[in-house]
Amino acid sequence: MEYMTKRASTDFDAIVIGAGHNGLVTAAYLAKNGYSTLLIEARNDVGGTAASETFAGSVVNICNCDHLTFRTTPVAEELNLASFGLNYLNIEPPQINGDWTTGKMWPLWHDVDKTLDSLAQVHPDSVDGYRQFAATAIPVAKLILDAAAQPPSRGSLISAVVKRGGKGVASMLKMSRMSAADVMRQFFDNEAIIGPAMVEGPVVWGISPETPGTGLGAIAFALRHVANLGRPEGGSGQLPESLKKAFLSYGGLLRTNTRVMGIVCEGQRVSAVQTSDGATVTARIVVSACDPRKTFVQWLKNPPARANSLVERWRNEPVSEGYESKIDAVATTAPILSGLVDKELAGNAVGSTTIISPSLAELHRGSQLMSEGRTMPRMALLANSPSISDKTISPHGTHVFSLEALYTPYSFTDGWESREEPERWLRQFGTLVQPDFLDSISQWRVMTPANYE
Known part of the structure; x- marks a missing residue:
């Protein structure tokens, strides 16, 4: 950070837009190194898709709960995240693989x-x-x-x-x-x-x-x-929560429920951020940890000429259709995979994420079907029951079940208002486990591309 010169003439040394885990890491490092830093988040709390929330009396994750590459970085140690409540549970085996054609499951250790x-x-x-x-x-x-x-x-x-x-x-x-x-x-x-x-x-x-x-x-x-795959004890949201605590402890300022309306340029550099409450906040440097298309096309005001090619590139970038949906459920039993014959795991409920894949031809066709607003007959699924390894996220006698489905387009032709399509994914997964599992589900919800947006 030595190249940054603190300036008393601005409200902050740095402004970071977006308090997902990337924005939190950036803001925490800036604050730790002595820069007055404002972190702006549109939602009412931090974390983005890495967050967790309460559903049906249990803790569920907005996105998948498996963390791998983050654990290979020095971030947790350098920001002392353990002192702010971050504790990882190693998952072994990290993954179980299966396919629709053979129905056989094999663990990857x-x-x-x-x-x-x-x-x-x-x-x-x-x-x-x-x-x-x-x-x-x-x-x-x-x-x-x-x-x-x-x-x-x-x-x-x-x-x-x-x-x-x-x-x-x-x-x-x-x-x-x-x-x-x-x-x-x-x-x-x-x-x-x-x-x-x-x-x-x-x-x-x-x-x-x-x-x-x-x-x-x-x-x-x-x-x-x-690398060792792991999950934060208490849910995936414990990572952004620990980052938030670290950021605040280093003197950072967090402003939630605040939407960015513009990023102001003066001459050859960014000078300020405009927010939905009418404020203009000045800073030496602005970091956007948000959608680059929104950043460059919607927010950037009066950019210098040398930025024109970058702005046009993102202006011409097609808007993403979204591609993933996730079911969160609470059940009285955990799923037991029928096709898992491994001598160490067979017959047991396993907390590892299970991948179920259709054929390569189906996967290739599935990416094309998205542009038509359709889904594959046999979905690509990622399933896990994180409460098997983490007892803190659900009450005694219940389990959290997560089912991610790919590919699922934002512009689904049948619309996401009905639960018929997500129920189809649940029924598909139900064919791979013990017969009473689906009946043990008491409540479930679905996050579709429309929800994630």
Whole structure:
């Protein structure tokens, strides 16, 4: 932060717009380094999609509760988030994979050899391919995580490359030019293995796994071997809550229920932020941790000429259709996967996230169906019961159940007012677990792209 010069002539040294986890991290670092910082949030509290809230007497997460890449960064340690209540519970196995075609489930463990042993019980023809995949993709995952854990700069990736003696560079460059599906086809001809990796990769970005340039999205399995997947005790929202407490303790000022109406430019630089209450707040620097299209097209006032190409690029960027929906439910029993035959896990309710994938052809077609306002017959699903590992989020005798569905377009042709389509996803998942699970659900809600918007 040394390059920033504090100026007494402005209301704040810095203004950060948006109190999702990215905005919170930025604001907390600024405040910790002695800069007077204002954090503006349109909602009544912080967190965005990383937040948690109360539903039917339990704690549910706005988005998925699994945290992985954040835990590989030094943020929690540098901001001392443990002292502000952040405690992670490690999830093992981090993931269970399944597919609609075979109905078979196999756990992906943090340990590669343990994963190979489990895979041998279900898909023995894919063990050698997985071993080769791990040998290739793990160095790439380590390289990317090392670079991401450093302050963003042109030299961060170079530094990571030097640190690892160049290991993984050639594979990373090759993968980056391929589609994620083609990367996986180098190692597997079994779509029961490829499909779940694609759901955790390009599909959760809202695009087809056959899209060129998505190849690094194929390292999802490898990431779980490199880093420990975990969940904040008390719900995903404990991360933004701890960041908020850290920010405030460092002297930051938080303003919620405040909408930004404009970002004012003077000459070659940003000078102020205009808010919905009619205020104009000046600052040396403004950081927008919000939708870039809204930032550059709707908010930026009188931008300098050198910003015109950037503004036009975002003006011409199509408005996203949205692609994900999430069901939160409270039940008296947790789901037990019928197709999970692993000797260690079979017959038990497991808190790990379970990925259920249709075929690659269906996933590719599904991305096209979104533009038509339609969903796939067999959905891509991510399911978990976080209350199995975290007893603090639901009362005794109840469980929280989460079901994410992909792809789900904002402009769904049948409209999101009816619960018929989300009920279809629940019924689909119900075919994979014990018969009485769906009947044990007492209350449920759905967050669609319209809700997230």
